[in-house]
Amino acid sequence: MDEIHPGVKTLDHTADVGFEVHGATLAELFHRSAMGMMALIRGADLGEAPDQVDAPDAEPRAPYATGEWRRIAVEAEDTAGLLVGWLRELLLLHEMRRFDYQGARFQTLDDNQLIARVGGGPDARPPVREIKGVTYHGLRVEPEDGGWRARVIFDV
Amino acid sequence: MEAHDEIRTAGGLAVERIDDDRWRIPRQGRMNVEGLIFADRALMEDIRAGEAVTQVANVACLPGIVGRSIGMPDIHWGYGFPIGGVAAFDPAAGGVVSPGGVGYDINCGVRLLRSNLDVDALRPHLSRLMDRLQRDVPAGVGAGYERFRLSDADVRAVLEQGAAWAVRKGYGTPTDLDHIEANGRLAGAEPDRVSERAVQRGRDQLGTVGSGNHFIEIGHVDEVYDDTVARRLGLEPGTVTVFIHSGSRGLGYQVCDDSLETMIKAAAKYGIDLPDRQLACAPLDSPEAVSYLGAMNAAANFAFANRQMMAHRVREAFGSVLGRPWMEMGLSLVYDVAHNIAKFEVHEIDGRERRLCVHRKGATRAFPPHHPELGTAYRDIGQPVLIPGDMGRYSYVLVGTEGAYRETFGSTCHGAGRRMSRTKAKKASRGRNLREEFLARGIEVRASSFATVAEEVPEAYKDVADVVEVVDRAGIGRKVARLRPLGVLKG
Numbered sequence: 001m002d003e004i005h006p007g008v009k010t011l012d013h014t015a016d017v018g019f020e021v022h023g024a025t026l027a028e029l030f031h032r033s034a035m036g037m038m039a040l041i042r043g044a045d046l047g048e049a050p051d052q053v054d055a056p057d058a059e060p061r062a063p064y065a066t067g068e069w070r071r072i073a074v075e076a077e078d079t080a081g082l083l084v085g086w087l088r089e090l091l092l093l094h095e096m097r098r099f100d101y102q103g104a105r106f107q108t109l110d111d112n113q114l115i116a117r118v119g120g121g122p123d124a125r126p127p128v129r130e131i132k133g134v135t136y137h138g139l140r141v142e143p144e145d146g147g148w149r150a151r152v153i154f155d156v
Numbered sequence: 157m158e159a160h161d162e163i164r165t166a167g168g169l170a171v172e173r174i175d176d177d178r179w180r181i182p183r184q185g186r187m188n189v190e191g192l193i194f195a196d197r198a199l200m201e202d203i204r205a206g207e208a209v210t211q212v213a214n215v216a217c218l219p220g221i222v223g224r225s226i227g228m229p230d231i232h233w234g235y236g237f238p239i240g241g242v243a244a245f246d247p248a249a250g251g252v253v254s255p256g257g258v259g260y261d262i263n264c265g266v267r268l269l270r271s272n273l274d275v276d277a278l279r280p281h282l283s284r285l286m287d288r289l290q291r292d293v294p295a296g297v298g299a300g301y302e303r304f305r306l307s308d309a310d311v312r313a314v315l316e317q318g319a320a321w322a323v324r325k326g327y328g329t330p331t332d333l334d335h336i337e338a339n340g341r342l343a344g345a346e347p348d349r350v351s352e353r354a355v356q357r358g359r360d361q362l363g364t365v366g367s368g369n370h371f372i373e374i375g376h377v378d379e380v381y382d383d384t385v386a387r388r389l390g391l392e393p394g395t396v397t398v399f400i401h402s403g404s405r406g407l408g409y410q411v412c413d414d415s416l417e418t419m420i421k422a423a424a425k426y427g428i429d430l431p432d433r434q435l436a437c438a439p440l441d442s443p444e445a446v447s448y449l450g451a452m453n454a455a456a457n458f459a460f461a462n463r464q465m466m467a468h469r470v471r472e473a474f475g476s477v478l479g480r481p482w483m484e485m486g487l488s489l490v491y492d493v494a495h496n497i498a499k500f501e502v503h504e505i506d507g508r509e510r511r512l513c514v515h516r517k518g519a520t521r522a523f524p525p526h527h528p529e530l531g532t533a534y535r536d537i538g539q540p541v542l543i544p545g546d547m548g549r550y551s552y553v554l555v556g557t558e559g560a561y562r563e564t565f566g567s568t569c570h571g572a573g574r575r576m577s578r579t580k581a582k583k584a585s586r587g588r589n590l591r592e593e594f595l596a597r598g599i600e601v602r603a604s605s606f607a608t609v610a611e612e613v614p615e616a617y618k619d620v621a622d623v624v625e626v627v628d629r630a631g632i633g634r635k636v637a638r639l640r641p642l643g644v645l646k647g
Contacts, residue, residue, distance in 0.1 A: 002579070012577045014206055014233040041297075046582055046607040077420070088413060095406065096356060127297040128605050130367035130647070132260040132409040136416065136433035137235030153235055155260045155409075156368055156578075 004044035008036035011151065017045060017129070018153035022144070026079070027106045029141070029148040030114070033083060034090050034101050040154065041094065043128030067121035068099065074114045080141040082114050083150055087134040090118070098123045131156055165204040169213055173197075177630040181209060181225075186431070187216040193227035194569075194630050199622060202575050203231055211238035214431040218243070219439070220251025222505050222512060226564050228519050229626040230573030230618060234259075236434030239518035239574075242567045244503065246512055247440035252428070254437035255415040255448055257515035259496040262411060262452055263459035264370075264403030266542040266570075267336070267492035268553065269467060270390040271397065271485045273478075275376040275642070278396050281477050282374070286600045286643045288473040289372060293466055295647040296604030297367045300360030311355050314362065315347040318457030319464040319492075327363075327468035328489075334531040336492040337521060337539075340460040342499070346450030350407070351414050354451075358407025358458060363465030365402050367604075367647035369612060371547070372470060373399040374643040378550060381635040385537050385555055389490050391637045398487070399544055399551060399639070400466050403496065404459035411455040415448045440513055449498070456497060463492055490553070491540035495520050495570040501529070503565050514565045522556035522568040522633050541633055545572045545620030547612055547646075548597055551639045552624045559631030568633035572620035581616035594644075603646040612646065 001009040004019065007028075011018040019036050023029030039045070070093065074085035093099040100123035108115040132155040141150040161173040171193070172180045179200060181191030191212040195203055203209060208231045215237055216225035222244055231240030236256035245251030278285070294300060306314065314321045319340025323330055333339045365372060375397045380386045391397070404411075419436035422428075422444040430436060438444035467489065471482035478485065498515045505512075523530055525538040534540060538555040545551045560566050576584070590609050594601045603609045627633040 010579060012579050014574050014577050015239055016235060017578055043605070043607045045579070046610065076417075077424075081417075081420070085417075092353065092357070092410075128607050130297040132368075133413050135235040136420070136436070137256075139433060155235060 002045055004039040005032060005035045007032045008039070010045045011153070013153055016153055017156050018138070018151065020149065020151050022147060022149045024147040026109055026148055029150055030083060030086055030106070030109065031104055033087060033150060033152060037087055037090065037131065037154070038094070038101055041127045041129055041131060042125055046128060067119055069117050069119050070099065072114070072116050072118055075112060077112065079111055080139045082112070083141050083152065084134050084136060084139065086114055087152065091131055091134060094123065129156060163200070163204060165209040167207065167210045169209050171204065171209060177626045181213055187213055188219070189216050189221050189224050191216050191227065192224040193231065194626055194632065195229045196622070196626055199229050199618065199626065202618065207233040208238040211236070212241060214435060215241060215243050215257070217431050218245070218252055218254065218435060218437060219428055220245045220247070220249045222246045222249065222251070223565065226567070228569040229623040230518070230569045230571050232573045232575070234517065236432050237515070237517040240569065241517045242515065242519045242564055244512040244514045244565045245440065246510055248510070251440050251513060252437035253440055253445045253449060253498055253513055254435055254515065255412050255419055256434045256436060257517050258412070258452060258498050259517055260409045260412040261403035261496055262408035263456035263494045264496040265459060265463065265492060265494040266544055267400045267463045267467060268490040268542050269398040269470065269487050270490050271395055271487045273396040273485045275394050275396055278642070282600055282643055285374065285473060285477045286602050286645065288477050289470065289645050290602040292473055293363070293365060293372060293469050293645065295365035295645055297647065300364055304363070305360045306362060311359065312347045314461045315350060315454035315457055316345050317341055318460035322461045322464035322468070327465045332464065332489045334533045335489040336460060337494055339531060340464065340492065342453040342456045344449060345454040345457050347454050349447050349451035350411060350454050354407050354410035354414060357410045358405050361405035361407070362458070362462055363469060364405060364462070365466065365645065365647050366405055367608060370402045370647050372466065372645040373544070373641050375399060375551065375639040375641045377637055378640040379638040381637065386637045388537050389540060389553065389636065390486070390488060391490070391553060397639050398470055399542070400463050400470065401544055402462060402466065404455045405462060407458050408455040411451045415451065418444050419448070452498065456494065460492070491542060493520050493542055501566065512565070514567070516567055518570050519567045520570045521566055522554070522560040523566045524556050524558045524561050527561070541568055543569060543571060543620060543624060546614040546617035547601070547641065547644050548594065548599065548614035549620065552620065552635060553637045553639065554624065554627070554633040554635055557631055557634050560633060564632050568627045569623050572617040572623060574616060575618045576616040578611045581611045581613055584615060585610040585613045599641050600643040601646065609646055
């Protein structure tokens with residue numbers, strides 16, 4: 001298991017890639033998951049330098065503090081479904097607009113609904129890995145001592 | 157049965173050996189049918205260590221599944237359905253369609269071109285040919301054509317007409333269409349079911365390779381096992397071939413994505429208890445299933461057109477580098493097969509013909525001679541089956557058999573199948589000069605990123621020869637020829 005972002009370690013899966021992520025709060029868990037996915041796209045698990053940016057408060061940092069903001073709203077039957085929906089929206093933003101996620105302000109984040117403003121900017125780094133989809137396979141989001149943990153597998 | 161004929165998987169499932177190439181997963185737990193895996197003992201050792209057997213058993217739990225939940229010898233751990241799995245569902249018995257049983261890359265598939273060009277005549281031009289392919293066929297993450305974006309009307313036409321659209325636009329010849337599964341166009345495509353997001357995601361990606369395990373491979377016919385059939389396919393020993401492996405690109409990924417949420421809700425609505433959420437599904441006669449199938453067929457047509465356009469660019473690259481028209485080099489299409497698809501087909505169950513929805517997830521259709529769905533080109537010899545191996549070794553061409561029709565809903569394996577995780581493959585290739593290693597094997601590699609090539613090193617895969625031996629011995633495919641790579645363009 002390689003750490004590709006603080007709190008995010010890759011899982012060993014035969015055909016695909018995935019990670020386990022820990023966060024002190026649900027907001028941090030969602031933020032770190034998003035950063036982890038961006039790290040996978042940039043090939044952090046393929047030996048590229050791990051992304052050192054972490055924002056425990058999930059607030060975007062410079063140079064993107066004055067960058068682009070977008071609104072994301074997701075509804076799902078549970079928190080795990082929300083995490084998949086959240087990552088899918090960010091994946092699409094990256095693929096369609098080259099939007100490089102850096103942080104979020106969560107307005108609502110409960111069991112069934114997520115409303116957030118996400119901050120970032122144009123991704124100057126070339127993508128290395130193509131993520132086709134965020135899967136539900138083996139998906140887990142659960143509380144643990146001192147916070148939350150999740151497992152997500154991506155189709156690549 | 158003797159004790160040594162039963163083994164257990166890492167997950168604790170019991171599996172019984174039937175014969176040298178078949179293993180049964182007896183019905184247990186909520187399985188509606190038993191499982192059947194094709195593998196010899198050595199391949200089974202690899203398979204049982206992972207999650208693939210559990211995934212075959214999970215698929216057997218879905219409503220309306222008939223016959224058996226099947227695993228091919230290249231089976232490995234997927235997400236939800238195993239990769240290398242076949243399952244058929246009967247609409248009359250509450251059968252379902254599951255987008256996870258098709259995958260994100262709808263109609264991911266392979267096509268093979270043959271030629272009359274001698275391998276030694278190509279060698280002096282190979283390096284320039286590979287450069288030309290790298291320039292002319294976009295490959296890599298999200299790569300598209302900056303100046304080639306389909307209009308709304310063209311997107312619609314591609315989704316409805318598949319490869320025929322490409323041929324009409326001058327990308328190929330009408331003869332090509334008779335050499336493609338379903339003539340390169342699935343009926344029942346409904347472009348209106350494809351979301352705007354999906355269209356946007358794929359709009360500039362028609363005719364592009366993509367990333368991951370997709371490739372264009374120049375090779376040559378290395379060994380022939382059936383002279384008569386090989387000659388009919390145009391595969392003479394020592395002649396140059398081209399494999400193209402890609403699918404429906406971003407458009408297909410998004411169709412799958414869009415459908416999963418709907419299917420999770422549908423499963424709850426129709427009272428389907430899912431062993432894994434990625435197996436989300438809906439009864440075949442439900443509006444959710446009808447909608448998915450309309451969009452899936454449209455995405456499949458996009459994939460057929462995608463491979464058709466790439467083949468055209470390959471032909472043009474040959475023409476330009478070798479300085480004569482591609483037609484003179486006989487660069488014709490041998491066949492094009494889907495290996496991620498769900499299709500309605502007629503099969504015999506308990507002595508009765510039934511119309512079933514056959515899911516092939518990392519498995520290839522392998523219809524026998526005289527099957528009514530085969531085009532005129534190969535009706536008498538059976539459907540060509542294209543089995544690419546890893547980047548460094550070899551690939552195979554087979555034909556479909558009666559055995560496959562009887563035992564596996566007319567299906568066989570689709571490739572070598574991964575045996576090593578991406579993490580392990582990356583570690584195994586650390587510090588190696590992969591470009592030089594391939595060159596030492598006589599293979600020119602062009603890649604937009606060698607980081608992803610590291611995951612695709614030959615030892616990350618099973619030996620495709622072992623996989624093909626099993627399907628040949630078991631009679632669910634028949635070996636015709638072996639091809640060896642000369643140059644590979646990777647995403």
